[in-house]
Amino acid sequence: MEITLNHYLALATILFGIGLYGVMRRKNLLMLFFATEILLNSVNIGFAAISHYYGDLTGQMFAFFVIAIAASEVAVGLGLLIVWYKRHNSIDLDEMSLMRG
Amino acid sequence: MFEAVSFYLFAFLVIVSFWIAVTTSQALYALTALAAGMILISGFYFTLGADFLGAIQIIVYSGAVLALYAFGMMFFDTTRNVKEKNPNKLIVGTLAVLATVLTLAIVAAPLVSQNIVAFYPSVESVGNTQQVGVVLFTKYLVPFEVAAVMLLVAMIAGIVLAGKKMDVSLTKLGEDEIEKHEAQELN
Numbered sequence: 001m002e003i004t005l006n007h008y009l010a011l012a013t014i015l016f017g018i019g020l021y022g023v024m025r026r027k028n029l030l031m032l033f034f035a036t037e038i039l040l041n042s043v044n045i046g047f048a049a050i051s052h053y054y055g056d057l058t059g060q061m062f063a064f065f066v067i068a069i070a071a072s073e074v075a076v077g078l079g080l081l082i083v084w085y086k087r088h089n090s091i092d093l094d095e096m097s098l099m100r101g
Numbered sequence: 102m103f104e105a106v107s108f109y110l111f112a113f114l115v116i117v118s119f120w121i122a123v124t125t126s127q128a129l130y131a132l133t134a135l136a137a138g139m140i141l142i143s144g145f146y147f148t149l150g151a152d153f154l155g156a157i158q159i160i161v162y163s164g165a166v167l168a169l170y171a172f173g174m175m176f177f178d179t180t181r182n183v184k185e186k187n188p189n190k191l192i193v194g195t196l197a198v199l200a201t202v203l204t205l206a207i208v209a210a211p212l213v214s215q216n217i218v219a220f221y222p223s224v225e226s227v228g229n230t231q232q233v234g235v236v237l238f239t240k241y242l243v244p245f246e247v248a249a250v251m252l253l254v255a256m257i258a259g260i261v262l263a264g265k266k267m268d269v270s271l272t273k274l275g276e277d278e279i280e281k282h283e284a285q286e287l288n
Contacts, residue, residue: 001105021197022123052149056219068248072255079262
């Protein structure tokens with residue numbers, strides 16, 4: 001019953017699959033952002049697990065930078081979303097597929 | 102034994118809550134499930150000995166990121182049911198699984214080889230936070246500073262984008278009126 005690196009990698013794969021499914025399925029942009037957070041988190045689990053099983057700190061460092069990037073992505077993404085919502089009163093992905101500006 | 106129990110417990114809970122987050126039609130349920138999943142993920146980090154990462158996960162994700170999302174939810178009035186035109190579930194599911202397996206194959210292929218050596222081996226006698234601090238402020242100092250600048254840029258971008266014209270509702274104006282407003286602000 002020992003937990004190996006492969007267990008953690010399998011878990012990260014399952015979570016990545018869930019996030020990818022959400023990215024493809026969601027049409028509401030806020031919900032799409034939730035799914036991207038799941039993607040980033042699943043990758044972080046993989047990094048931390050590899051860092052632990054190979055006795056190397058590089059994986060944790062990458063996880064920190066991924067978290068920093070996720071935080072700035074949320075700030076800029078929500079700002080853009082607010083501007084879009086103020087102008088069009090909708091954050092539906094299908095309605096912004098027309099390139100009218 | 103306890104590691105196995107905690108792994109399977111956390112894995113089950115995280116998968117369930119993230120599955121709810123991507124499939125539910127209620128924005129509030131999605132946000133709550135996402136918050137639960139984020140906190141539960143930090144359990145893996147503590148099991149893996151990455152204490153500092155676990156604390157950062159709770160503070161940054163469950164604290165800052167989800168607070169921002171909660172703010173966004175209030176702003177967008179997504180408390181009603183989210184109406185979405187759903188594509189074919191079978192196609193989307195198959196594509197997601199295929200893409201995931203492909204990504205895993207690409208990323209995990211180097212792990213198959215046996216000659217992997219640790220660049221920055223962890224030391225047994227020192228705590229995790231101290232090790233992280235030493236490596237972060239020596240080997241990864243430049244990426245750390247770049248990340249700091251990037252966060253500053255993101256903060257300014259967020260303030261400028263979200264705080265601009267909070268007093269007028271842009272949805273109720275026509276395109277020419279918006280341009281008039283912008284011209285007024287420039288003068």
